[in-house]
Amino acid sequence: MQDTEIKLENPLEQRLGYQMRRASGLMMVNLAERLAGIALRPTEAAILVLLRANPGITQTKIGGALAIQRANMVPLIAGLMTRKLIARQAADGRSHALSLTPTGRTLAVKAEALMLEHEKYFFGELSGAEREHLLQQLRGVRAVPSD
Amino acid sequence: MQDTEIKLENPLEQRLGYQMRRASGLMMVNLAERLAGIALRPTEAAILVLLRANPGITQTKIGGALAIQRANMVPLIAGLMTRKLIARQAADGRSHALSLTPTGRTLAVKAEALMLEHEKYFFGELSGAEREHLLQQLRGVRAVPSD
DNA sequence: TATTGTTATACTCTATAACTATA
């Protein structure tokens, strides 16, 4: 019976934080589906893209840029190494300079293209100025003091 | 040595989806800290708030509104029951009308106040119109077709 | 037949503490 169907009153729909969480979750699922086509998860794709823009950086620096803890970088880097998408070279005795293999570079380029398609899919209606304004508002959230 | 410090180039910082993810994550951590003061996690608080606005709804309907699967609602509702923040009444033989206990209602009110403080903390600079515009943009993301 | 609540389970993501070897 669809008879006594109640249209739910949801005060959370008025909350910017809640809307951001829902919107972000939806976008992540959609991005994950797109990236699955090239066998990458969003975080793996982010690492490749970051590495293409910054050849030779260490895994700790990648973690710093992506807000991933050192400990959690280990299996991520190991997986990309196993798949021969990235390579290591000793920088000093304790750190390694990471770089993309040719295969990894190709995937990084594809991943970046998919990310742009993804953004266009969700925000294609926005003008350049509107897009930049939204970007600035989101960066503003991250600029707020942490305590 | 801070000498050869590289300022990272991060193309993801230009991506709206990435910024939303980072901003949303930061806001969730901050909200969780605030709600910890009244011993609620964000999802628990959301359930109480939703229940205050919709007395008598079932746990499946709450899940529908909050994008939480039926199976995952079970331990959430059980926990709130154990803490006597909500109560059940048989609606029909298979579903229960949920309601807030007096304690639960008090917490729901506090939670909603904390959520408003939280929003103001991150978006207090926005005018009413700017706030509404941002809200609409985020709702627009959720209005996009899922496939 | 479809739905509500439930159990069991698994997978991902994230967080912390501690170790090693190097700087």
Place this chain on the structure above:
DNA sequence: TATAGTTATAGAGTATAACAATA
């Protein structure tokens, strides 16, 4: 002493499949 990488582990959050009782 501090840092890079690592190991181990624990806690959330989320996903699926299957079942019983009821509609």
